[in-house]
Amino acid sequence: xxxxxxxxxxxxxxxxxxxxxxxxxxxxxxxxxxxxxxxxxxxxxxxxxxxxxxxxxxxxxxxxxxxxxxxxxxxxxxxxxxxxxxxxxxxxxxxxxxxxxxxxxxxxxxxxxxxxxxxxxxxxxxxxxxxxxxxxxxxxxxxxxxxxx
Amino acid sequence: xxxxxxxxxxxxxxxxxxxxxxxxxxxxxxxxxxxxxxxxxxxxxxxxxxxxxxxxxxxxxxxxxxxxxxxxxxxxxxxxxxxxxxxxxxxxxxxxxxxxxxxxxxxxxxxxxxxxxxxxxxxxxxxxxxxxxxxxxxxxxxxxxxxxxxxxxxxxxxxxxxxxxxxxxxxxxxxxxxxxxxxxxxxxxxxxxxxxxxxxxxxxxxxxxxxxxxxxxxxxxxxxxxxxxxxxxxxxxxxxxxxxxxxxxxxxxxxxxxxxxxxxxxxxxxxxxxxxxxxxxxxxxxxxxxxxxxxxxxxxxxxxxxxxxxxxxxxxxxxxxx
Numbered sequence: 275x276x277x278x279x280x281x282x283x284x285x286x287x288x289x290x291x292x293x294x295x296x297x298x299x300x301x302x303x304x305x306x307x308x309x310x311x312x313x314x315x316x317x318x319x320x321x322x323x324x325x326x327x328x329x330x331x332x333x334x335x336x337x338x339x340x341x342x343x344x345x346x347x348x349x350x351x352x353x354x355x356x357x358x359x360x361x362x363x364x365x366x367x368x369x370x371x372x373x374x375x376x377x378x379x380x381x382x383x384x385x386x387x388x389x390x391x392x393x394x395x396x397x398x399x400x401x402x403x404x405x406x407x408x409x410x411x412x413x414x415x416x417x418x419x420x421x422x423x
Numbered sequence: 424x425x426x427x428x429x430x431x432x433x434x435x436x437x438x439x440x441x442x443x444x445x446x447x448x449x450x451x452x453x454x455x456x457x458x459x460x461x462x463x464x465x466x467x468x469x470x471x472x473x474x475x476x477x478x479x480x481x482x483x484x485x486x487x488x489x490x491x492x493x494x495x496x497x498x499x500x501x502x503x504x505x506x507x508x509x510x511x512x513x514x515x516x517x518x519x520x521x522x523x524x525x526x527x528x529x530x531x532x533x534x535x536x537x538x539x540x541x542x543x544x545x546x547x548x549x550x551x552x553x554x555x556x557x558x559x560x561x562x563x564x565x566x567x568x569x570x571x572x573x574x575x576x577x578x579x580x581x582x583x584x585x586x587x588x589x590x591x592x593x594x595x596x597x598x599x600x601x602x603x604x605x606x607x608x609x610x611x612x613x614x615x616x617x618x619x620x621x622x623x624x625x626x627x628x629x630x631x632x633x634x635x636x637x638x639x640x641x642x643x644x645x646x647x648x649x650x651x652x653x654x655x656x657x658x659x660x661x662x663x664x665x666x667x668x669x670x671x672x673x674x675x676x677x678x679x680x681x682x683x684x685x686x687x688x689x690x691x692x693x694x695x696x697x698x699x700x701x702x703x704x705x706x707x708x709x710x711x712x713x714x715x716x717x718x719x720x721x722x723x724x725x726x727x728x729x730x731x732x733x734x735x736x737x738x739x740x741x742x743x744x745x
Contacts, residue, residue: 321697325738342710356715357704363719364700367726369743408574409740 279399281334282327283308286316288346290338296385304389305396317350321361334374334399341379427483429458434489434496435523440514441465443592447599457606482507490516490523491576495569504582515591517578520735524575527741531573577736588619591685620670629673636706641721666698694738696729
């Protein structure tokens with residue numbers, strides 16, 4: 275079976291989620307690979323959410339928030355603009371291609387931009403291939419390395 | 424009535440936890456009075472077979488320190504689990520992999536290659552490289568040594584653990600507090616509890632004065648002379664305090680050294696390194712991507728700093744082999 279990327283999208287409630295909604299009601303066709311999780315702000319996305327997504331099988335993670343200056347909470351996305359590049363470094367140190375983690379700004383009126391980014395990111399992850407981590411197999415095991423007593 | 428039985432064991436550890444137990448000083452005599460010590464390889468002469476002969480669940484309290492990194496560690500962990508009523512992951516290594524868990528940054532092959540082939544202190548006879556073999560068959564029988572694992576594990580990733588006592592090593596006053604509680608016969612906390620530690624962060628115990636953090640540059644401890652009264656993180660020194668559980672009394676910051684994070688993540692935090700990324704991102708005072716990258720470049724060895732004790736127990740557990 276052909277590889278279909280599993281992508282987790284953390285979308286801020288005020289801009290990007292509404293933007294995704296606009297893409298939907300405008301009937302803009304886009305790849306179905308992004309599983310959307312709505313957060314109140316892109317600044318709410320704790321780095322552990324992203325690591326957890328990779329842990330349980332995501333091939334890519336995209337965080338979307340309001341454009342800089344547009345944050346509903348004034349400066350939430352300014353935290354994000356520091357957090358995600360920092361997290362990319364950590365992800366890279368863990369041996370995961372940092373291109374699998376993306377930060378994008380999508381406003382409530384940018385349905386077309388949302389659809390375009392989703393398609394582009396899906397294709398990029400498709401070309402990177404599935405993400406396999408040793409923690410995936412580890413978590414599937416019922417008893418870790420059983421040893422006779 | 425016979426005394427309750429106590430066992431102590433060290434797996435992949437440095438022995439510091441055992442010294443921490445002895446650091447309760449003369450109270451160790453109270454421990455000896457209250458408990459019948461049935462197994463303690465570092466201090467008393469017992470054999471594994473002595474434990475094998477015990478009845479299941481006959482040990483009342485087992486303090487297990489050290490990570491699990493080879494088949495012997497695991498075998499004794501399984502054995503002590505079967506024989507113990509209450510089993511405690513004692514110290515950072517048993518709790519979350521600790522310093523041995525940093526082996527998860529690399530691979531078993533690379534470790535063997537360095538240790539047995541490339542280490543400058545190595546003297547290779549006839550140029551021959553010998554890697555340890557779990558089983559050697561010779562004319563008069565086989566010789567077995569424990570097999571090293573690819574990935575170092577925390578104790579609860581191998582067996583069921585009842586309680587945790589964090590710390591590298593746990594501070595003696597906290598150890599005594601836990602032992603005293605058990606000796607007194609008071610009801611035990613719910614299974615899975617973290618004993619001998621607080622429910623806040625190291626910063627809450629730290630005496631240094633904190634202001635609003637706005638960081639333009641990070642420093643390593645030797646690069647600046649830190650002001651003794653001010654928060655180390657305020658001064659740009661990467662201190663794990665915000666992402667570390669309290670309980671130690673903030674010993675390291677009191678001695679002018681940043682917190683290393685040995686008490687593990689605070690309550691409701693799964694991944695200490697991720698939490699540290701979150702904390703530091705909030706206090707960096709920059710909005711331009713280039714400037715942010717420049718500031719981040721100054722953080723030396725993020726993996727080794729943020730996951731110094733918790734890599735094996737973190738969300739991703741190990742670095743992927745390339």
